[in-house]
Amino acid sequence: xxxxxxxxxxxxxxxxxxxxxxxxxxxxxxxxxxxxxxxxxxxxxxxxxxxxxxxxxxxxxxxxxxxxxxxxxxxxxxxxxxxxxxxxxxxxxxxxxxxxxxxxxxxxxxxxxxxx
Numbered sequence: 136x137x138x139x140x141x142x143x144x145x146x147x148x149x150x151x152x153x154x155x156x157x158x159x160x161x162x163x164x165x166x167x168x169x170x171x172x173x174x175x176x177x178x179x180x181x182x183x184x185x186x187x188x189x190x191x192x193x194x195x196x197x198x199x200x201x202x203x204x205x206x207x208x209x210x211x212x213x214x215x216x217x218x219x220x221x222x223x224x225x226x227x228x229x230x231x232x233x234x235x236x237x238x239x240x241x242x243x244x245x246x247x248x249x250x251x
Contacts, residue, residue, distance in 0.1 A: 136188065148196045154208065155189040160238075162215035180218035187211045194246050202246035210238040 136156025143150055164179040172179045190208020197203065214236050 148202075150194040150196070151191070152193065153189075153191045155187070158186045158188050158210065160184045160186040160210065160212040160236075162217065164217055178218050182215045182217065184212045184215055190240070192242075196246070196248065200248050202248065204242070204244040204246045206240070206242045206244070208240045210240065212236050212238075 138154045140152045163181045192206035194204045
């Protein structure tokens with residue numbers, strides 16, 4: 136992951152940053168779902184998908200060592216197929232795993248800085 140920090144003096148309280156990086160997303164099919172689908176002849180599978188994480192945040196130092204952080208981002212990946220048959224655009228029953236899945240993330244954190 137790449138994190139770009141806006142260059143500020145150590146005495147500045149507000150420290151904005153942006154981040155981006157590759158990753159993997161695991162889409163797990165629960166055993167109960169497999170048990171329901173198996174008698175119908177549908178073999179459900181868990182799968183891994185490439186993902187991309189990006190976002191921005193800021194740290195605000197309340198004192199010399201303590202602060203609060205804010206972060207907002209997105210983990211973007213392709214839709215998983217779960218092993219369902221693909222309809223391939225034909226007029227047959229199936230699943231068309233097209234598009235992207237967004238996993239929006241927002242966080243607030245407590246920050247501690249060891250030295251000034």
